[in-house]
Amino acid sequence: MVFQATTSAPVNIACIKYWGKRDTSLILPTNSSLSVTLDQDHLRSTTTSRADPSFTSDRLWLNGKEEIVKDGGRMSTCIKEMKRLRKELVEDKDPKAPQLSTFSVHIASYNNFPTAAGLASSASGFAALVSSLAALYALPCPPTTLSLIARQGSGSACRSLLGGFVAWEQGSQSNGLDSHAVQVAPESHWPTMHALICVVNDAKKGTSSTSGMQRTVETSPLLQHRIKHVVPQRMIDISKAILEKDFDSFARITMADSNQFHAVALDTSPPIFYMNDVSRAIIAVVEEYNRVAVETTGKVKAAYTFDAGPNAVIYTEEANVKEIIEMIVKFFPQQEKFKDPFGLFGAQGLGEGKLP
Numbered sequence: 001m002v003f004q005a006t007t008s009a010p011v012n013i014a015c016i017k018y019w020g021k022r023d024t025s026l027i028l029p030t031n032s033s034l035s036v037t038l039d040q041d042h043l044r045s046t047t048t049s050r051a052d053p054s055f056t057s058d059r060l061w062l063n064g065k066e067e068i069v070k071d072g073g074r075m076s077t078c079i080k081e082m083k084r085l086r087k088e089l090v091e092d093k094d095p096k097a098p099q100l101s102t103f104s105v106h107i108a109s110y111n112n113f114p115t116a117a118g119l120a121s122s123a124s125g126f127a128a129l130v131s132s133l134a135a136l137y138a139l140p141c142p143p144t145t146l147s148l149i150a151r152q153g154s155g156s157a158c159r160s161l162l163g164g165f166v167a168w169e170q171g172s173q174s175n176g177l178d179s180h181a182v183q184v185a186p187e188s189h190w191p192t193m194h195a196l197i198c199v200v201n202d203a204k205k206g207t208s209s210t211s212g213m214q215r216t217v218e219t220s221p222l223l224q225h226r227i228k229h230v231v232p233q234r235m236i237d238i239s240k241a242i243l244e245k246d247f248d249s250f251a252r253i254t255m256a257d258s259n260q261f262h263a264v265a266l267d268t269s270p271p272i273f274y275m276n277d278v279s280r281a282i283i284a285v286v287e288e289y290n291r292v293a294v295e296t297t298g299k300v301k302a303a304y305t306f307d308a309g310p311n312a313v314i315y316t317e318e319a320n321v322k323e324i325i326e327m328i329v330k331f332f333p334q335q336e337k338f339k340d341p342f343g344l345f346g347a348q349g350l351g352e353g354k355l356p
């Protein structure tokens with residue numbers, strides 16, 4: 001008998017950023033956050049978990065290379081929690097069920113996009129880990145329960161277990177049971193919303209999100225202002241903008257929050273620089289595009305946001321996708337022919353063979 005399951009989980013890109021923990025072992029945040037989960041067809045982690053009585057320890061391979069599963073580490077916590085649920089919800093109820101919670105697991109995961117480069121690989125990675133174990137163990141758990149476990153792997157991962165527009169409510173209990181993901185609206189609520197991923201640099205970042213945010217909590221006075229006086233109102237305002245499909249408000253809040261997150265990184269001692277000159281040039285191009293849009297229509301048409309890395313995500317509505325890609329490719333000529341998954345540009349593609 002082979003006990004194995006494979007599942008995928010997509011990345012999510014935050015509009016209101018999570019940056020700071022009040023409890024580093026349970027991964028409880030200093031503020032609520034809100035993101036958009038991208039669809040499975042693009043940036044995703046695919047994870048296979050296998051349980052077998054012959055395995056002597058829990059092991060994990062990421063993109064083909066073994067990562068040590070440290071006792072008491074995040075990976076080990078997630079695996080342990082999932083085994084506990086298997087025992088409680090399946091084996092204790094049905095003594096004939098295979099005792100998978102007593103077997104070690106081997107896990108293999110692949111990301112189809114750059115790992116640890118500020119494109120939320122820890123989010124899709126831990127969401128895929130938890131959902132593949134949930135499938136392996138046949139757990140009858142709603143996504144909210146799984147989000148409590150994924151959160152203990154990487155905070156942002158709790159939001160990738162739900163689709164569409166997702167909030168991570170910070171919660172107030174010290175056991176973390178009220179710190180989980182909640183869907184604000186499904187993807188079908190706003191199907192014209194698109195996210196353009198602009199890869200500026202696919203290298204692993206110098207400061208991981210985990211160590212960066214801890215340094216911010218310890219040293220940044222601006223973070224205290226942000227969590228007390230800025231984020232709570234933004235969570236209310238952006239949720240309203242999403243429910244009303246008010247792109248102008250959604251975009252203005254998203255850009256302001258990305259900028260404040262990077263200001264907080266800069267306010268950290270020693271300062272953390274996640275964006276580079278190309279990132280800042282993308283901000284300038286989108287700001288200029290929006291200035292013209294506001295002059296003619298009174299509303300902005302695009303929102304940039306940057307996670308903990310130099311890569312940009314641009315949110316826009318479907319009608320502007322082609323125009324924005326053309327603009328980005330014009331200002332930032334591509335080394336390779338622009339891949340055209342939606343057939344927007346015909347046989348010629350865009351930006352072939354030009355170097356910046």
Ligand code: ADP
Nearest residue numbers: 045109115116117118119120121122125208209
């Ligand atoms: P990112 O901006 O990509 O989320 P982080 O610094 O937050 O970068 O996290 C990167 C770490 O997340 C990796 O070093 C690895 O430990 C973990 N990770 C990434 N992808 C996966 C995956 N598919 N499965 C398990 N863990 C993963």
Ligand code: DP6
Nearest residue numbers: 014017018154155156209210307308
């Ligand atoms: C800038 O979730 O990667 O992407 O909980 O320490 O694993 P850990 O950090 P992580 O931090 C994400 C930070 C962010 C903002 C966000 O996704 O909300």
Ligand code: CO
Nearest residue numbers: 120122123209
């Ligand atoms: Co991450």
